[in-house]
Amino acid sequence: MIAETVCSAVSAAGLGIAAVTAYRRRFHAAVRIAAYSLIPVALVMTGVVGWVAGTAFRPTAWAGFVLLAVAWGLFAATRAVERRRGGTRKERRAAARAAREGSGRQEAAAPEASAPALGPAGSRDGGASGRSAAAPRSEDDFSDIEAILKKHGI
Incomplete structure (x- = not known):
């Protein structure tokens, strides 16, 4: 009973605001406000408000909402684990299979294809570093x- 009264009062207030907005010649906004203000009365007339009011005070309904929240949390947790692992088990197997099949083709690629785009070691400063071009890149x-760590005293 009280829920229906509150919904009616909210609708009446909304229609009043819509009338004031239309008086100010903002008809588009007034129609939108009127549409929103009719929703509470429509919910009362369809019986949704009575159903919600009856459900809100039942402990079994709250237990159901808790179970829905737990289920949603479990779904979210499994999705997070899938993202960290790189997809579902089926997707990981397909990727592993593709990697095994592609390993023979990968060896046939040119060794220069995996070299860094900067060129040979020591080419950053125009080759004046004194190092040979054959020195491994990882050493550089x-x-x-090491220079950065020494600079910071580590």
Whole structure:
């Protein structure tokens, strides 16, 4: 009973606001406000408000909402695990199968294809570093890291 009264009052207030808005010649906004303000009365007339009011005070309904929340949490957790692992089990198997089949073709690729885009080692400063072009690239990377660590006293 009280829910129906509240819904009617909200609708009446909304229609009043819509009338004031239409008086200010903002007809588009007034029609939208009127549409929103008719929703509570429509819900009362269809019986939804009575059903919600009856459901809100039943402990079994609250237990049902808790179970829905738990189910949603489980779905979210499994989705997060799938993302961390790289997809579902079926997708991981397909990727592993493709990697096994593609491993023979990958060996046939040119060794230069996997080299960094910067070129040979020591080419950053125009080759004036004094290192030979045949020095491994990883040595240069580690020396840069060591210099940074020494700079910060680590």
